[in-house]
Amino acid sequence: MTTADAAQAPPSPGWQTVGHAAARRYLQRSHEAGRIAHAYLITGPDQVGKRTLAMDLARLVNCTPAPDMFDDDPSQPCGRCVACDRITRGVHADVIVIGPHTPLRGVSTGTRESTPEQDAARTLISIAHVREMQHDIALNPFEGGRRVVIFDGVDRMSADGAGWNALLKTLEEPPGYVVIVLLAPTVGALPQTVVSRCQVIELNAVPTEEIEKGLIERAGVAPETATQLARLAAGRPGRAFAALDDETTLDRYRQAVLRVLVTSAGDIEERFRYAREMAGEFGRNRESVSRELELWISVWRDILLLKHEVTDAVANSAWIGELTDIAAAVSVDDARRAIEALDLAVDGLRRNGMARLVLEVLMLELPPIPAGIVEQIELGEAGESHADGWDGPSL
Template sequence: MKLIKTCLRRVLILTDSSLSVAKHTSVIGWKTFGHTGAIRLLTKSFETNRLAHAYLITGPEKVGKRTLALDIACMVNTEPVADMFGQSTDIDLSKSHQAERIRAGIHSDVEVIDPATELPASPERKAVSKTTISIDHIRQIVISGSSTKPFEGMKKVFILDGAHRMVREAETSLLKILEEAPDHVLIVLTSPTTEALSQTVVSRCQLLELRPVESQVIESKLIEQFGTDEAQARLLSRLARGSPGWAIDAINDPTIIDAHNQAILRFAEIVTGSIESRFRYARQTAGQFWQDRMAVFYEIERWIEWWRDVAMMRHKLIDNIINVEWVDLFSQIATEITEEQISAAVTAIENARHALEANAVPQLTLEVMMLDLPWADPAKIPSLNPESGDGS
């Protein structure tokens, strides 16, 4: 009898020990990569039941903000996998049925809201400009949705993708739910910077700042997960400038690379072109600014990258070139433009960006930028002459 009691006691000790280990739940299978700090923070907060009620994810375009936001939604709605003893162990975001539905956009408890999101109660609003997140988006989707409990998951998640595009009234309306969010609601905002939102909204959120991902990390992921050949992966990882989403999009859409190459040539033609062609570019880009501000800011970033490559070739630093397939073009332009002119060009472009961010008149701002750019003699740039045979 004593032997039986001893054996039972040992079984109970082992069982208690197993239970204590099983209580530690890990989150695996993230789609997000290259942002280990953010993943570590979220995992730790989730494991200790200390998740914030709202998160603000910032970072450059295509760096992974939306992917991380969806990963968060998957994490809070995925149940742990049970082990052989029926105890919860890991939460695997790559195999979860809830995660599949969330990423497919068909989960009833997760709403992704951006300027193009249609309002359920107002079909006539489809004709409204798709450039901002309106107060009706907040009222009809976020506030209305927060009033009901989750239907198929454990939390209701509202992702405002491009929260910096909220109108002032929408921000004010959102503040009410941020300050009084129910326990079953989680709100995730994405924005390029904190400055693009009111500081009152920012102060109500836990900040997750995403930095550009190292090109080697992007290259490895393209090869391992997408089966990209090494040469193409190396090229895309450099052109991505730290934004994995851009590289992934470029794999699936060859026109992205075409558009990038067209921009390289477009800038070269402007630098070697007439004042009329520069003013025409300024007018066209200013017109685009009213339709898609972010596209113009992206164009400005391309300009800075373009001049960076000219500067690298000025110093014969070929290994530091981003657009390696255009080495000849950049080398030829670098021989015609001084280092001081390159520096002045970058300053002019940055001044234009700051002016546009401060709501200056777009066409006037871009015309000033065009006037401040140096000029190179097109006759001395063989890569721009299709008959020369030296083009990239």
């Protein structure tokens, strides 16, 4: 745990974004100079803080503390005035969040529950979402500030192009009081015509110490747990904070590490069985497979770090004993080869390669680890089996 240096300190306690100091400063300065843009595109990996930053921007431009309300700290967003509070609770009339799962008002089914099939079909942002937004922003802000429309997952716009065209029209001539914020994993996920209308803010992985600090200061997490969660979050504060709401997180994580070690120590039949299970899971839930592969990568990175006797950056610190034993039994080249093979598999799955083939090739490439290490862990597990069915990694 490092002490916060001045450059990393949040500009105001009202900001909820963890890390991303440069992005926060940029928005704050734009606001102070009266130069908030009409459209922003915030990019970055899942759970890195895109949506939180967008909500901070909404608070920033709508914050209305009474003149002498917070003499001690006049910076904005204050996080405490009526407007900030309403935005935080998701009930501010001028702040709208639209995502692929946002129900369309025009096709409300009233009291009828939607079917699972209908829910499954709702994975795209459609032109209907954009039209509803256009209708909403044609009206002056209800609460006197600025209307902020956040498109969360705008990369999942329906493929016919109609939605993009409609959105582009709004971006070309937005009403003066509107700020549109698009959230997407990468700039490349959007048409260039849309990107060129936006101020782009790119969010990268947040340093572990900042996540740790955020957990302690904002959620009152005990320092030891904060350290563990922050390391597991791998640069994505959202993961660490989500884990706080789920008591089973650390247990599922433990099971997933065990699965990785048992598979690594297993013979080829065991490895191929694992590949089959993962390929099946890939058809149901890609995200959980990509997290499992991230876990594999973090385990092998740890082994490589331990080969170089760098212990304080080890992500899976609860397993440092076992990982040290493994590091002693494999070569630096083994660890490098494992990470390369894992990166290739991640890439193969991202390019929609045949999941089972990609995973079987991976299983052939990964170096073995001594079975003895895993047998010792399994003895300690008192019969808990990794083959109880898929539960996915936790973080």
